[in-house]
Amino acid sequence: MADWRVYLVVEHLLAGTATIEEAQVAADFSNFFSWWKGLPVILVTGVVFLCWLWRARLNAESLGGPGSQRRVRGWVVASWMTPVANLWIPHVIVTDVWKASAPRRSAPGALLGVWWGRG
Template identity: 60%
Template sequence: MDRSKQHRAVVGWGAAASLLILAMVAGDILLAAADWRVYLVVQDALAGKATEAEFTAAADFWDSVRGPRWLLLLVPVYAVFAVWMWRARLNAEALGGPGSQRRARAWALAGWITPVANLWVPYQVVSDVWKASAPGRSAPRARLAVWWGALLVGTYVGNGYVNLVKNELDTVDDLRRLVTLSTTSAVLDVVAGVIILHVIHRVSTWQTQRRAEARR
């Protein structure tokens, strides 16, 4: 069998990637909630309304969700999604032909880690996989632009959050900026997460169905 035409199973990898992405988004929401809890307790403390126990509980919760366990989650998220992306990219080429993909296969992985190119190449790869996988008429791709925009801006905001946390949070204004960044990052991550979950599900379903139809 021509290996370029061989179908790669994607449903299982897509399900695993989806669960990990959900966990990562949930972590972002928890982090934003923890930031808000600390900020509000500090506000109450300045007004003489918060107890020491409330402040300690808020600080403990903040430390727990900022722990390294959430950073460790990034590794399997990216690894499993990369496997799904690679297999989906190969299937898309088999379904639509080499001309359906603007980028060579290697860019399905390298596009995410290559400086400058990572600003648009992953979007092109996902967009081409989506288009080649869709049965019949071309599926609308506007949602992919929203996903990519939310992901890029969310990454930028997230980096700002990390840089702020590295410094001493000495004032209420520092905490206010912190909650603004974490809330914005969480909202953008939810938007990007919901869309990419939809993309993973649809592409996996389309490719599996078209493979089954071709074997009849």
């Protein structure tokens, strides 16, 4: 998305409807997300997310019992790093956590679908 923004600003710059400063801001924004600067942010975010999901899974087990989860606890982390399995097992884990934490409500298909990219 950042590179697309740079492309559009350069198009406007060539058409005379943008300034050099706008192009510089777009380029700076794009450079922030380059791999060598953005990777630490992505890694920290991933670790924080996995810690949160692990804790949510532990809470779900205490609320619904161990039988409320279809996968063993280790899949909370391993499912994100296992090729092919990472396409559906994390979705199953989050759905189970939701169901255990709100047993009277069904998992919101639309919300989880949008989160998972199926919506």
